[in-house]
Amino acid sequence: xTEFEDADRIEREAEPAGWPIxxxxxxxxxxxxxxxxxxxxxxxxxxxxxxxxxxxxxLATLTVTAGLIGFTIERRLWGAAVAFALGCxxxxxxxxxxxxxxxxxxxxxGWRTLCLFLAIAIAAPLFQAARDSEAVxxxxxxxxxxxxxxxxxxxxxxxxxxxxxALAWLLAALFHxxxxxxxQELLEKNWFMRALIGLxxxxxxxxxxxxxxxxxxxxxxxxxxxxxxxxxxxxxLILFVLSLxxxxxxxxxxxxxxxxxxxxSCVIGALILANAVIGDVDAHERKFPxxxxxxxxxxxxxxxxxxxxxxxxxxxxxxxGFTPQRLWGLTFVVLATAYAxxxxxxxxxxxxxxxxxxxxxxxxxxxxxxxxALLLATPLVSxxxxxxxxxxxxxxxxxxxxxxxxxxxxxxDFGQPGKDALKKLQASRNADIKANADQTAKAExxxxxxxxxxxxxxxxxxxxIKPGGAVVPDALRAKIVQxxxxxxxxxxxCRIYMQPEGRSAAVVGDGCMVLPPEKRxxxxxxxxxxxxxxxxxxxxxxETSELTSxxxxxxxxxxxxxxxxxxxxxxxxxxxxxxxxxxxxxQQQLFIGDKPIGQPFKHP
Numbered sequence: 001x002t003e004f005e006d007a008d009r010i011e012r013e014a015e016p017a018g019w020p021i022x023x024x025x026x027x028x029x030x031x032x033x034x035x036x037x038x039x040x041x042x043x044x045x046x047x048x049x050x051x052x053x054x055x056x057x058x059l060a061t062l063t064v065t066a067g068l069i070g071f072t073i074e075r076r077l078w079g080a081a082v083a084f085a086l087g088c089x090x091x092x093x094x095x096x097x098x099x100x101x102x103x104x105x106x107x108x109x110g111w112r113t114l115c116l117f118l119a120i121a122i123a124a125p126l127f128q129a130a131r132d133s134e135a136v137x138x139x140x141x142x143x144x145x146x147x148x149x150x151x152x153x154x155x156x157x158x159x160x161x162x163x164x165x166a167l168a169w170l171l172a173a174l175f176h177x178x179x180x181x182x183x184q185e186l187l188e189k190n191w192f193m194r195a196l197i198g199l200x201x202x203x204x205x206x207x208x209x210x211x212x213x214x215x216x217x218x219x220x221x222x223x224x225x226x227x228x229x230x231x232x233x234x235x236x237l238i239l240f241v242l243s244l245x246x247x248x249x250x251x252x253x254x255x256x257x258x259x260x261x262x263x264x265s266c267v268i269g270a271l272i273l274a275n276a277v278i279g280d281v282d283a284h285e286r287k288f289p290x291x292x293x294x295x296x297x298x299x300x301x302x303x304x305x306x307x308x309x310x311x312x313x314x315x316x317x318x319x320x321g322f323t324p325q326r327l328w329g330l331t332f333v334v335l336a337t338a339y340a341x342x343x344x345x346x347x348x349x350x351x352x353x354x355x356x357x358x359x360x361x362x363x364x365x366x367x368x369x370x371x372x373a374l375l376l377a378t379p380l381v382s383x384x385x386x387x388x389x390x391x392x393x394x395x396x397x398x399x400x401x402x403x404x405x406x407x408x409x410x411x412x413d414f415g416q417p418g419k420d421a422l423k424k425l426q427a428s429r430n431a432d433i434k435a436n437a438d439q440t441a442k443a444e445x446x447x448x449x450x451x452x453x454x455x456x457x458x459x460x461x462x463x464x465i466k467p468g469g470a471v472v473p474d475a476l477r478a479k480i481v482q483x484x485x486x487x488x489x490x491x492x493x494c495r496i497y498m499q500p501e502g503r504s505a506a507v508v509g510d511g512c513m514v515l516p517p518e519k520r521x522x523x524x525x526x527x528x529x530x531x532x533x534x535x536x537x538x539x540x541x542x543e544t545s546e547l548t549s550x551x552x553x554x555x556x557x558x559x560x561x562x563x564x565x566x567x568x569x570x571x572x573x574x575x576x577x578x579x580x581x582x583x584x585x586x587q588q589q590l591f592i593g594d595k596p597i598g599q600p601f602k603h604p
Contacts, residue, residue, distance in 0.1 A: 019075045023206030026070050030202020033066040034195040043190050057097035064120060065089030066198075070205040071124060071150055077131055084127050088120055095377050111328050116377035122370040124150060140359045143366070144280035145216075152219045153208055160204035161197060168196070226276035227286050231294030233273055237266060237301045244308075252312065260316075260329050263309035267336045270298040270305075274343070275362070278355035285355055292352075299343040299354065306340040309333050321400075322390040324414065327383040331376065339365060384415040392421050395433065402432040407440040408449040459488045461513070463496060466578045470498040472505070476534060479541045480507055490514070492527070497580040503536040506580045512572075521569050529575070533582050 040059050041051070051059070068085035095116055125146035129138045172184040186192045208215050252259045277286045277295035286292060313329045320326075342365060346358035375381060391410065394400045410418045425437035443449045459481045465472055480488055480496070488494035492511040499505060512520040512527035520527070533544040574580060 019210065022073070022075075023203060023210055026073075026206035026209075027199055027203035029066055029069065030198035030200070030205075031195055032198070033062060033202070034198025035191065036062055037198070038191045038194045041190075041194075051101065053097050053099070053101045056101070057093040060096040061089040061093030064092040066202075068120070068124060070202060070209075071153065072128055072131075074131075077134075080131055081127075088123065091374075092116060092120065095374075098379055099377075112377045115373040119370050119373040119377060121150070122147075122366050122373070126366070126370070138363060140363050141280040143363060144275075144359075145219075148219045148223065149212075149215055152222060153205065153215055156208060156215070156218065157201050157204040161200045164196065164200040223276045223279070226273050227291050227295075230273040230277050230298060231290050233266075233270060234294045234297030234301065237270060237305065238297055241301055241304050249308065249311065252308070259312045260309050260333065263305050263312065264329075264332055264336055267302050267305050267309070267340060270302045271339055271343070274298040278358065280359070282356065296347060296352075296354065299347045299358070302340040303337075303344040306333065306337040310337060321394050322383075322387040323409065324383040324387050327386060331372075335369060335372070338368070382415075382417065385417040388414050388417040388421045392425070395425075396428075396430075402430070402436045405436065407436055411440050411443065411449060459490065459494060461488070461491045461493055463494050464510075466495065466497050466580075470496075472496050472498065473541070476505060476536075476541045479534065479543070488530075495575065495580070497578065499582050504582050505534045506582055507532055507534060508575055508580060510575065521572050529571075531580075 037059060040055055040062070065085045065088070068088055069082060072084060073081040096113075099112055125143050126138055128146040129142035130136055132142055133139060168183065168187060172181075172187055175181065175183055274295040277291050279285045286295075310333045313326060313333050317326055317330070342361040343358055346361055347354045350357035388410070391406070391414075395402065395405050407422075411422055412418075414421075422437055422441055425433055426441060428434045428437065440449050463472075463477075476496075480494065488507065488509040490511055491514050492509060493513040495508040495510055497506040497508070509530035512529060515527055534541050535544060536542075
């Protein structure tokens with residue numbers, strides 16, 4: 001008998017005894033949870049509901065407790081599972097209540113909720129392993145098995161809920177054919193929807209947990225599929241890292257502003273696939289050389305990827321200072337680097353037997369991540385306050401000018417610390433700071449604060465006014481460079497064609513002017529031309545894209561046919577010669593009575 005077969009035999013012998021009443025108990029628990037959630041939320045749809053901190057805390061306690069009971073309860077030691085679930089539920093409710101109502105949250109506070117559920121998701125398999133051992137012990141095979149089983153079970157249960165709703169809507173449509181609409185009317189009621197979700201999810205948990213071998217089979221299938229992908233991802237990441245000495249890191253910063261999230265996603269993906277290969281014990285490790293060396297390649301490459309991600313977020317912080325989003329990014333980078341370092345050390349120490357070294361490291365890191373995630377879920381560490389102190393210090397020290405400072409973020413993105421800092425800045429001795437703070441404090445929404453484009457999109461080119469001698473109102477000039485579409489940005493030429501009546505203007509943001517003349521119409525040219533009209537309504541200049549449709553974009557890099565390239569050359573010539581105008585267009589439309597049908601069209 002092979003080691004793998006022997007491990008399977010041990011698993012079957014350790015399979016918990018069945019509990020036939022569990023599906024019914026969990027289905028009723030789910031039903032009760034759904035109805036209780038509806039009682040807390042009321043009849044309003046959740047996306048229109050503005051809950052208080054207490055309501056959210058009660059909802060968190062209810063759902064976390066019920067969910068953990070479903071995933072952890074066994075006939076043996078069922079009291080311990082209920083106590084664990086209730087304890088986690090109370091902690092979750094307390095943390096949510098501590099964070100306050102969503103109306104007071106800033107943009108980065110949503111990560112706290114993610115951290116809370118991450119801590120709970122890690123704590124559950126640790127508890128299950130200790131319960132199975134009947135001692136405060138956390139055998140890695142048991143923790144690993146419960147973690148993967150919970151993930152598969154969670155996913156399968158939501159798939160089951162989706163199927164239940166699909167069948168319910170199908171039956172509702174079927175009965176509607178014979179004018180029986182009771183089911184359709186029920187599905188439109190919030191209380192029934194929430195009760196059905198709870199019933200379906202609880203019943204699915206109970207049914208699947210009564211067939212643990214099926215769940216484990218699904219777990220094995222998922223792990224096998226992921227393991228097959230390990231060498232593919234390893235080859236791609238290794239080639240990427242080996243290419244960096246030739247391309248330089250600058251190419252990463254130039255390509256996208258999402259360098260850190262992309263690199264972190266690669267690190268997380270590499271860790272998941274590597275663990276799919278090594279399994280929970282040596283008997284479950286994939287021994288096929290391609291898979292084994294693929295996992296080793298992933299363990300080798302995650303560290304340089306994590307280091308590059310750390311450099312990326314560090315450069316952004318050095319250049320622009322702290323924000324809650326950057327601090328969250330820094331936190332995730334630190335955790336990813338800790339995992340990457342542990343995997344690299346395990347590979348160097350264990351070599352071909354590196355899996356035996358990395359498994360205990362995984363367990364230790366699980367405790368660390370669980371604790372850190374729970375801490376970050378609370379307001380004890382306020383990334384808003386840290387960001388405010390840093391940004392205000394940069395402003396007051398002169399590192400950033402008042403007109404370049406992100407007042408919108410201070411007022412609306414940094415939570416209460418930002419609002420408190422704004423009040424203090426209103427008493428600043430610096431006249432420019434005080435004026436900007438006073439103006440920002442008057443804004444009732446973030447959109448009323450002066451719009452600032454990112455540095456790379458701010459217009460730093462020249463204006464070309466036609467016809468010669470025409471006067472462009474200051475209000476129009478300011479509106480053009482602050483337009484939502486960014487009509488004139490970068491270092492190109494902003495061409496303004498004032499119309500004869502003086503109440504409208506055609507504007508062309510000519511980004512191709514930074515290129516030599518012979519390159520401006522070549523296929524693949526990395527430039528664009530934005531064209532839009534502005535009209536004076538009352539005392540305000542309004543961009544036509546705000547009234548009708550977005551402006552057109554002429555992009556040489558997307559010109560593929562001779563006809564498209566010839567059209568671009570003619571448009572290029574018209575722009576250069578000043579043949580740009582706003583004209584009246586007569587259109588026709590089909591009417592039935594006084595009702596217009598379809599879209600307007602021009603008669604040929």
